[in-house]
Each structure stands twice: as C-alpha cells, then as structure tokens.
Amino acid sequence: MSIPRATYRIQLTPDQDFAAVRELVPYLRDLGISHLYLSPSLTARSGSTHGYDVVDPTTVSEALGGEEGLRALAAEGLGIVLDVVPNHMGVGDENRWWSDEEERVRVFDYDPEDGWYRRFFDIDDLAGVRVEDPDVFALTHDKVLELVRDGVVDGLRIDHPDGLADPAGYLRRLRDAGVAHVWVEKILSASHPVEELPDWPVEGTVGYEFLGDATALFVDPAGEGVLTQLFAELTGETRPFPEVALETQISQATTTFAREVARLRTLLDVPGIADALASLPVYRTYADPAEGPSSLSEADRAAIAASGAPDELQRVLRLEEPGHESFVTKFQQTSPPVMAKGVEDTAFYRYVRLLALNEVGHEPDRFSLSVADLHARNQHRSEHQPHGLLTTQTxxxxxxxxxRARIGVLASVAEEWRDAVTRWRGINAELRPDGVPDGGEELTIYQTLLGAWPITADRLEAFLEKALREAKLHTTWAEPDERYEGRVQEFAVALLSHEPFLADFVPFAARIAAEGRRSALAQTLLKLTVPGVPDVYQGDELETLSLVDPDNRREVDWERRRGLLADVAAADRGAPADDASDDPFSAAGTDAFDRRKLALVHAALRLRGELEDTFSRGAYRPVDAGEGTVAFLRSDDVLVVVGVRGFEDAALEPPADAAGRWTSAIGGRDLEIPSGDASDERGGLPPRVPVAEVVDGDGLALLRRQRDAR
Known part of the structure; x- marks a missing residue:
C-alpha cells in the first residue's frame, strides 16, 4: 500500500452499505480521494447505526453487505482504511462469547466472583476485551488480518487505544502480523508542554491536533478579554478553564466512575485514587509492569507528579513498589474515561466562552495560536508524523x-458580539419569564445559531437536549429533567420566528457567516497542504453545518455533490464562481460557496496526485510573511499562502530558490518571483512580494512551480 493521498471517511449504515459506497467510488475518485476510510465493519449488534458495538469480530457485517460486499468494494480500486475496535464488544445474547460464562472469563475483562467487568466509559452494554491475551487477540483480529493479507484492507484506524492494558504491545503485534499502516485515535493534550505521541509503530493519530491548531489560528487573541468578561457576567464563572475541568473530572471520578474507583481500591486501598485520576494532566500514562520503572518516559513521570497524588500512590504508579502491577494497569485504563467524560462531555458544555475552542483534542484555555507556533507544529508533524491524518471534522x-470557523470569528468582533448579546437578551426577555434558560445556556444558544444558521427546530432541540444533559447542571442523562429541558428548547425554537430578534440577528449572522466561510476555506487549504494525510469527512467537501452526534451523521446529498463536481471539474483550474450572492444564506450564496469549497478541495487533491512525492516526503519550509500570514513551501515545488488577519500590507520574503514562475492551482493569480540582486536590501535574495498581490479574494494562494521557467 502506498501512503494515502487523501482519505474519505464514510459512516456505514444498513442504508449506506458497501454496495451504496461502491456507487460513490467514481465520484470520490474524480474528487481526488485515494482511500476510503470506513467506520467499523465487523458484525455489530442488530440495528447498530455506528458499528462500535461489535458482537462477532470473526465476521464482516451482513447488514452492511457481508464479506463479499466488502471485497467487491475493495475491487473498485480505492484503498481501504478500516476502523477497528479492539477495546470492547457489545454484550448480550447476540455475542456468543458473552453468553458463555467460560468464554466470557477468557475473552472479557470480567470477574466471575462478583460479576464486575470493565466498561467502555460509562456504557454498561459495552464490555472491555482482554486483547492483551494472544489467544483473544487472535480471536478478535484474525478476520481483520486476513483482509489485510488479502489486500482488501490497506490500513487500520484503531479506536480508543488508551483503553487497552498494553497499547504499545498491541500495536507491535499488529505490525508483526503484517499491518504496515496504522492510525490511532489518540487524544494528545494541547497544553504546555504539548503532549507527544508515544513511540509506537504507527503512522500517526487521526488528526485532532491539526483540527485544534487550525481552529485556534483563526481566533483573534485580541478578543480574549472581552469574551472572558462576557462569559463571567452571564454565568458568574470567573475561574480559568483548568479549574472548571478539574471540578468536573473529580465529579465524574466520584459518581459516574465510582464503580471503577471502588474496583481499584480492592487492588490497592490507599487515599487519593479518585483525585489522582481526575488530576492527571493527560489521558493516561504508559507504564509497562512487565518492564518495570524503566518503561516510564519523562512525560509519564511528569504527569504522575503533576497529578498531586500522595507519595505512596505516585511510587506505585511509577512501578517502584512491586506487587501492584494489576492496579497500575487498571488505573491507566480508567483515567482516559474520567478525562473524556469530565472534560469533553461535561466541562466543554459549561465553559462556553467561545464554543469554537471546545473541541476534541483542544483546550478552551488555549485561546489562539500564532503563525510562528503553527509553523513549529507543522515542522514537528513533518518530522514525527509525516503521514498522520489531518482532519477538521469527524x-x-x-x-x-x-x-467552528463561524463561531471563531466572534473573537475578531468581540465588542460587537458583547453588545449584540446584550441587546438580544433584552429583546428576548419576554421569552424567558421564569429565567430559563440561564446565562450560559443562552450564550450557547446564540453561538449555536450563528454557527449553524439556518437551522431547523428539530435539529436545535436535539442539540440542546444533549448539551444540557452533558453539562449536568439542571438535567442529566441519568436523571433527566424534561420540564427544564423543554423550557430551554421552547425558548430557542421561539427565536426562529421572533421577528424583533431576527431583525437584529440575521444581518449580524450574515456578516459572521461571510467571514467564517473565508476562515473555513483557509483551514481547508491548510489541511490539504501541510504535512500529513488530509481526511475529508463524508459530505464535508461542501459547506457542512453540523453539530454534535447524531447531527453530524445526517444523510448526505450525493447527487448534488456529483453534479457540482462535474461543473467544477469543467471549470478552469478550480476558479471560484462568479455568481456569489451578498446574502450568504440565500440559495445562490450557498451554492456559490459550495462550488468554491469543492473547487478548492478538488484542485488541491489533484495537485497532490500530480506531486505525490512533494506532499508525502517533501520538506515543510516556512516563508516569512509577517504575523498575520501563513506561507510555506512544500519541497521547492509548491508555495502556499494563507492570510489569517491583518495581512493586507504584509509581504512575502521568498528564499533564494523560490525565484521563478509559479502557476495558481486554484484559479488565482500566477506569480513571478525575480532572482535577487546582491546589491539590494535583501542581499541577493528575491525581492519582497506583497501578499495582496499573491492571494485571491479569500486570502488564499496555492501555487505550483513551472519547471520550464526556472
């Protein structure tokens, strides 16, 4: 298998099965995709809509078309990266290993004496698998490995490796079994210092680090103070995000995961276990009891120290106290769920200062990212994960x-946003006579409307039900207060037809949408050109205004995409449409942006196909263009320029070998960079080039060197 040019994530369902995906292959090939990236495809629980509840890992799902259907899909010519779930399986009668007591003990992390078993997070009907056992590994992976050997599957995406007893050992076993290309769903902390991927035999992660970097790059740091003050005024919350997150993690450790903490105490009855689980600054450490203290990295030791755990517990976690190996393993398997449920699924719904930053793989307290820091992160990717995935949505x-791009714009107009929220709260006061929603919930509603406008009532209601229950302030999944939820939903839905509000909101939202679209295009171009393998989530080649699952798994209009791609492919070098409307919410405005985004994706992927070595192996070389412009060379073949903010008067400072003729790959301006003169101010380097003369109307340039003109 060659390294993918680009992957395309497909969410398989009984309605979107292997046969249906086969029909998409010509379209995806024309788009420039090299590999399908399929959601889990082994036999899952009856009626499963996602595939992560596998009940028979020895067979391919008949509901999706069976092994014959999968092999037929592979024969269509695109490679396949398959999502694999080693950590857990669905329980119940459909799972014959779960139904058999003897097999249950062998296969699952299960104690027959008291019935305890390791869960996936807090989901009782997903039970942890003992994949660290060679026989269990064979049972659960022989079919997948057969598909790899037969060339049906080219690479694997590993779901939740942090739940495994021995992630490194598991990944080595995959490599030794012949799986050459593996990507892991590993969430790396973006805090300082930035967490590094362990030294595993993998291509890289599934790309959440890039998602966070790209989002933060386009958040204006100048708006932080105003947005922080607005959030505090509406909620009374003045603590920084880490303090809010610590509180929610402790809450999760002592409630949702009380059974896991109690289990740990049966293995080692010392104080501070719950607090240590909650205070660990990363998802987990990777101490290997079989190797002893030497297996801990400096990062592991630093994380244990940062947890503030009692000395005795820290010594145990560092494997300095023999006899507690099982405790250490179970502790390391428990901390990721505490982090995920405490931060992503609770604190992210409480600390709503700027929702664009509340995303998997990112921390809301990292408000912005400088151009210099982005370059450093990209150079690190080039050196350490040159073939890791790059994503903007999963x-x-x-x-x-x-x-996220729309909501991120609010930092650039922070004072206007503050004033708008104040006005809207006054205009809409009559809709909340009982004070519901509260300030934080109302702030969430306004940001959501701006990000996803126009939105239907049913989608808004479904989002709010999940957001309210995840926040766990007035209602929860375990104890829902449907009356309270209904009042919040009633308020939000009323806004959709509240004319005094809409008269003020819609013009503001239109401005935000226009700026957000420019930001979204810029982030898309970066995804398609920086070191790594770009991944396109299903449908995201056009504007995709999706909220949290299940909203992001809505049906995709494939026919519209086929038609637009045919039009775009016939146009000149992906040139942007000329029929853009001043109203971004009109049919014409949406159509024009969809064509623009699709043209950008198509043109960039075509260039990647023509210059595969440049993008898969070529160096990443930053080009100085000031604090508001990202500019870089890939090898010496491709020049990318992306205006972030305040770039209108900036200038590129090309290196000596950039002199020559450059042709736009996206229908923008071509560029001639003269050779330098030793007597000028640049000392023989090419002269500075104004950024405004390089980028198009959206602040973007993707240029290919003309070799015959060097």
Missing amino acids: HDTKRSGDV
Whole structure:
C-alpha cells in the first residue's frame, strides 16, 4: 500500500452499505480521494447505526453487505482504511462469547466472583476485551488480518487505544502480523508542554491536533478579554478553564466512575485514587509492569507528579513498589474515561466562552495560536508524523469545521458580539419569564445559531437536549429533567420566528457567516497542504453545518455533490464562481460557496496526485510573511499562502530558490518571483512580494512551480 493521498471517511449504515459506497467510488475518485476510510465493519449488534458495538469480530457485517460486499468494494480500486475496535464488544445474547460464562472469563475483562467487568466509559452494554491475551487477540483480529493479507484492507484506524492494558504491545503485534499502516485515535493534550505521541509503530493519530491548531489560528487573541468578561457576567464563572475541568473530572471520578474507583481500591486501598485520576494532566500514562520503572518516559513521570497524588500512590504508579502491577494497569485504563467524560462531555458544555475552542483534542484555555507556533507544529508533524491524518471534522467532533470557523470569528468582533448579546437578551426577555434558560445556556444558544444558521427546530432541540444533559447542571442523562429541558428548547425554537430578534440577528449572522466561510476555506487549504494525510469527512467537501452526534451523521446529498463536481471539474483550474450572492444564506450564496469549497478541495487533491512525492516526503519550509500570514513551501515545488488577519500590507520574503514562475492551482493569480540582486536590501535574495498581490479574494494562494521557467 502506498501512503494515502487523501482519505474519505464514510459512516456505514444498513442504508449506506458497501454496495451504496461502491456507487460513490467514481465520484470520490474524480474528487481526488485515494482511500476510503470506513467506520467499523465487523458484525455489530442488530440495528447498530455506528458499528462500535461489535458482537462477532470473526465476521464482516451482513447488514452492511457481508464479506463479499466488502471485497467487491475493495475491487473498485480505492484503498481501504478500516476502523477497528479492539477495546470492547457489545454484550448480550447476540455475542456468543458473552453468553458463555467460560468464554466470557477468557475473552472479557470480567470477574466471575462478583460479576464486575470493565466498561467502555460509562456504557454498561459495552464490555472491555482482554486483547492483551494472544489467544483473544487472535480471536478478535484474525478476520481483520486476513483482509489485510488479502489486500482488501490497506490500513487500520484503531479506536480508543488508551483503553487497552498494553497499547504499545498491541500495536507491535499488529505490525508483526503484517499491518504496515496504522492510525490511532489518540487524544494528545494541547497544553504546555504539548503532549507527544508515544513511540509506537504507527503512522500517526487521526488528526485532532491539526483540527485544534487550525481552529485556534483563526481566533483573534485580541478578543480574549472581552469574551472572558462576557462569559463571567452571564454565568458568574470567573475561574480559568483548568479549574472548571478539574471540578468536573473529580465529579465524574466520584459518581459516574465510582464503580471503577471502588474496583481499584480492592487492588490497592490507599487515599487519593479518585483525585489522582481526575488530576492527571493527560489521558493516561504508559507504564509497562512487565518492564518495570524503566518503561516510564519523562512525560509519564511528569504527569504522575503533576497529578498531586500522595507519595505512596505516585511510587506505585511509577512501578517502584512491586506487587501492584494489576492496579497500575487498571488505573491507566480508567483515567482516559474520567478525562473524556469530565472534560469533553461535561466541562466543554459549561465553559462556553467561545464554543469554537471546545473541541476534541483542544483546550478552551488555549485561546489562539500564532503563525510562528503553527509553523513549529507543522515542522514537528513533518518530522514525527509525516503521514498522520489531518482532519477538521469527524463523527466525534462537537461541531463541524464550518461551524467552528463561524463561531471563531466572534473573537475578531468581540465588542460587537458583547453588545449584540446584550441587546438580544433584552429583546428576548419576554421569552424567558421564569429565567430559563440561564446565562450560559443562552450564550450557547446564540453561538449555536450563528454557527449553524439556518437551522431547523428539530435539529436545535436535539442539540440542546444533549448539551444540557452533558453539562449536568439542571438535567442529566441519568436523571433527566424534561420540564427544564423543554423550557430551554421552547425558548430557542421561539427565536426562529421572533421577528424583533431576527431583525437584529440575521444581518449580524450574515456578516459572521461571510467571514467564517473565508476562515473555513483557509483551514481547508491548510489541511490539504501541510504535512500529513488530509481526511475529508463524508459530505464535508461542501459547506457542512453540523453539530454534535447524531447531527453530524445526517444523510448526505450525493447527487448534488456529483453534479457540482462535474461543473467544477469543467471549470478552469478550480476558479471560484462568479455568481456569489451578498446574502450568504440565500440559495445562490450557498451554492456559490459550495462550488468554491469543492473547487478548492478538488484542485488541491489533484495537485497532490500530480506531486505525490512533494506532499508525502517533501520538506515543510516556512516563508516569512509577517504575523498575520501563513506561507510555506512544500519541497521547492509548491508555495502556499494563507492570510489569517491583518495581512493586507504584509509581504512575502521568498528564499533564494523560490525565484521563478509559479502557476495558481486554484484559479488565482500566477506569480513571478525575480532572482535577487546582491546589491539590494535583501542581499541577493528575491525581492519582497506583497501578499495582496499573491492571494485571491479569500486570502488564499496555492501555487505550483513551472519547471520550464526556472
């Protein structure tokens, strides 16, 4: 298998099965995709809509078309990256290993004496698998490995490796079994210092680090103070995000995961276990009891120290106290769920200062990212994960990239946003006579409307039900207060037809949408050109205004995409449409942006196909263009320029070998960079080039060197 040019994530369902995906292959091939990236495809529980509840890992799902259907799909010519779930399986009568007591003990992390078993997070009907056992590994992976050997599957995406007893050992076993290309769903902390991927035999992660970097790049740091003050005024919350997150993690450790903490105490009865689980600054550490203290990295030791755990517990976690190996393993398997449920699924719904930042793989307290820091992150990717995936949306993201891009614009107009929220709260006061929703919930509603406008009532209601229950302030999944939820939903839905509000909101939302679209295009171009393998989530080649699951798994209009791609492919080098409307919410405005985004994706992927070595192996070389412009060379063949903010008067400072003729790949301006003169101010380097003379109307340039003109 060659390294993918680009992957395309497909969420398989009985309605979108292997046969249906086969029909999409010509379209995806024309788009420039090299590999399908399929959601779990082994036999899952009856009626499963996602595939993560596998009940028979020895067979391919008949509901999706069976093994014959999968092999037929592979024969269509696109490679396949398959999502695999080693950590857990669905329980119940459909799972013959769960139904058999003897087999249950062998296969699952299960104690027959008291009936305890390791869960996936807090989901009782997903039970942890003992994949660290060679026989269990064979049972659960022989079919997948057969598909890899036969060339049906080219690479694997590993779901939740942090839940495994021995992630490194598991990944080595995959490599030794012949799986050459693996990507892991590993969430790396973006806090300082930035967490590094362990030294695993993998291509890289599934790309959440890039998602966070791209989002933060387009959040204006100048707006932080105003947005922080607005959030505090509406909620009374003045603590920084880490303090809010610590509180929610402790809450989760002592309630939702009380059974897991109690289990740990049966293995080692010392104080501070719940607090240590909650205070760990990363998802987990990777101490290997079989190797002893030497297996801990410096990052592991630093994380244990940062947890503030009692000395005795820290010594145990560092494997300095023999006899507690099982405790250490179970502790390391428990901390990721505490982090995920405490931060992503609770604190993210409480600390709503700027929802664009509340995303998997990102921390809301990292408000912005400088151009210099982005370059450093990209150079690190080039050196350490040159073939890691790059994403802006997945089935697990809280919001699509296009929604985040709109909301991120608020930092650039922070004072206007503050004033607008104040006005709207006054205009809409009559809709909340009982004070519901509260300030934080109302702020969430306004940001959501801006990000996803126009939105239907049913989608808004479904989002709010989930957001309210995840926040766990007035209602929860375990104890829902449907009356309270109904009042919040009633308020939000009323806004959709409240004319005094709409008269003020819609013009503001139109401005935000226009700026957000420019940001979304810029982030898309970066995804398609920086070091790594770009992944396109299903449908996201057009504007995708999706909220959290299940909203992001809505049906895709494939026919519209086929038709638009045919039009775009016939146009000149992906040139932007000329029929853009001043109203971004009109049919014409939406159509024009869809064509623009699709043309950008198509043109960039075509260039990747023509210059595969440049993008898969070529160096990443930053080009100085000031604090508001991202500019870089890929090898010496491709020049990318992306205006972030305040770039209108900036200038590129090309290196000596950039002199020559450059042709736009996206229908923008071509560029001639003269050779330098030793007597000028640049000392023989090419002269500075104004950014405004390089980028198009959206602040973008993707240029290919003309070799015959060097």
